[in-house]
Amino acid sequence: MIYGILRYVIAILIGTAAYVGMDNLAPIIDPYLVTHFASFGDMSLTVARIAVVVVGTILGIIIGYFVSSFILKQGLVIARRLERVLTHIPNQELIAGTIGLLFGLIIANLIGVAFNQVPIIGPYISIILSAIFGYSGVRLMARKGPEMYLNYMRQWKRGELSTKKSKGFKVFGSNKASDNNGSSKLLDTSVIIDGRIKDLCATGFIEGPLVVPLFVLNELQIISDSADAMKRNRGRRGLDILKEMQDAKMVTIEIVEDDYDDLQEVDSKLMRLALEKQWKLMTNDFNLNKVARVQGIKVLNLNELANVLKPVLIAGEWIRVQVMKEGKEVQQGVAYLDDGTMIVVEDGRPYVGQEVEVMVTSILQTSAGRMIFARVDGGKHE
Incomplete structure (x- = not known):
């Protein structure tokens, strides 16, 4: 009903414009009318002038009615685009x-x-x-x-x-992140998807508000809607972890609407937000970690924390492990500690599937973690 009323309104407006136009064109049209209708008398000339204005107005209304459908459709398209743009702009x-x-x-x-x-x-x-x-x-x-x-x-x-x-x-x-800049921690997508942040918060070692920008949530939503099954599961896992942390109330989680329209990359937005608010950035992204530290941002990397918390072993120490599989080299076996650290066991191939006492011979520290080399003492443990 409103659509029909709007069409009539547009038609009337265009008809009014046509009337004004015909009135302005009267000095141009009048000589032509005088030439053809003056011989019939003043009454005929007046009727002809009125008829020209009326016909022009009616034509304007008819044209306006047919054009109104196109005008309304284009107006709705522009209104929807404007609504989508305004929806993504934070209220502040x-x-x-x-x-x-x-x-x-x-x-x-x-x-x-x-x-x-x-x-x-x-x-x-x-x-x-x-x-x-x-x-x-x-x-x-x-x-x-x-x-x-x-x-x-x-x-x-x-x-x-x-x-x-x-x-x-x-x-x-207050518990607001704006009042606790020193303890506020800005979470990026990789940390949320990783999931270990929830267990870390449960231990009580993390304090202060955890800040999640709205553009990070939008990225999680995009990942959750991905056609790739692996990405979709990771995105949904991240959203589930955030919801579980909010429900458990382990730490304060705040959603902030700060955004930067001039930046497209989420990592760039995170770094600018961390710099402006003086917040710490928590991430597992190797490249983001390096770039953020170059810019003077305090970075908390869960992978580095995990490496630091791994048990310290020294050369000559004896440990009991289970040889899980064969190694790449001849007679080598591979075992793992509880935290996932790989142990390369010399002469361990015969003990695959068994627990043995091994002596640590050396420890290799790499950017991906630690690798331990050990050798068997020669005894099998059934």
């Missing part, structure tokens, strides 16, 4: 950008008054200034507005806290 940036636009237009109009008297180009200067200052206000406030608001709220809370303390009240600090 949207409000700040609107305020910046208003201030930019006000400044542009104030400056434009000085150019109104300039001949020919005066009105156009005001339009150009409005575009420049409006765009600059949107970009500046969208980027700096939320940060300025957080700084103001932080200072206001500190002032309120000091006031309450002076009155003898004890006030506990």
